[in-house]
Amino acid sequence: MIEDNGIVIAFWILSATTIACALMTAAVRELVQAVLFLALTFVGAAGIYICLSADFVAVAQILIYAGAVSVLMTFAVMLTPAADRHNSETIFQAPALVLSGLLLAVIVFVVLDTDWAISDAGAFQTTAASLGEAFLKPYVVPFEVASVLLMVAMIGAIVLTRELEEDDDA
Amino acid sequence: MHSPVLTLVLHLEEVLIVGAALFAIGLYVALSKRNAIGILMGIELMLNAVNITFLGFARMSVSEDPIQGHVFAVFVITVAAAEAAVALALAVAIYKHRETVNIDQIDLLRW
Structure with a gap:
């Protein structure tokens, strides 16, 4: 467990914001506003990651989700006028x-009913170095597969949205 | 060092419940929305909820190598990015042919 007043207060404020923004994503009637609330949800989740001392994942979350995925979704909304x-x-x-x-x-019941094994190891000092080591030593094969997956997804997205020039004789 | 009057404690259960609430909202959005892009938003919400759960376990539960939770979270983010790119490209491709991305109007496979 975490026994730091500042972190606990920050966690609850961020959790309330994140869940409220997620509810707004479901509730607002305008798709563009839903995307904006979703981006706020991503930022709030990144804050929660920081509270759980996951600095690298939080930065990756801001870069990829709040940056790239939200923009991609805004683009998709705008490209379907x-x-x-x-x-x-x-x-x-x-x-x-x-x-x-x-x-x-069901999940709340199971979570409260289970006797979790809690460690007292404390917060990570820094995660970037040990994550880099994990990716290049035990997880090097999944890491490479993920790279190939990203490339395939990129090519797939280009192929799917490409304008065919021989459309008129098709 | 002064002793604090009040010590607040965050338990693993509370992190898991926040993750579960976010997952339930995401599931509702993914199952109920009419717009394909709206459904994709629900899926992204669910992936984020799972990441919160992974990182909560990595931070607080007993493990030989707690960084594994972070490794898995990074893979989830990677796959989510690939999935978002392909799914949004599919939505745009369908829109070009049908002028809609509403899932109840895309019924090509229905006989």
Whole structure:
């Protein structure tokens, strides 16, 4: 457990902000506003990561989620101008609400019922160096596979959105 | 060093419950939204919730090598970025053909 007043207060403020922004993502009726609230959620989650002394993951979160993914989503909304911008729900709204409520109840029950093995190791001093070592020693194969995955995804995205020049004879 | 009047404590359970709440919101968004980009937002919310859970365990639970949780969180972020790129490209590609990204109007495979 964490016994630092500042970190605990920061954690609860950030958690409240993050969950409120996530709820707003679900509630607002304008798709662009939903993307903006989602970006705020990502920033709040990065703050929570810092409270859990995960400095490298927090920076990666800001760079990739708050930076790249939010911009990508804004682009996707802007590139579909004639589509319905209303952030509405399908007929599955009520079942989805019930299902996610049930899931939350089950997880909370399990979390409170389990006797977790808590370590008293304390906060990480710094994680970047040990993460780099982990990526290049025991996890070098998954690391390379992730690189290939990113490249395949990039090529795939380009191929999917490419304008075909021989469209007229197709 | 002065002794603090009040010591606040953050338990693992509280971190896990925050992660679970975020995951439930993400699941609701992913299951209920009509717009494909809205559904993708729900999926990203769920991935973030899982990352909070991973990092909470890495920080507080007993482990031989606590950095493993961080390694997995970085992989989750990587795969989420790849997934977002491909999914948004798919949404734009569908929009070019159908002028919509509403999932209840994309029923090409329905007979």
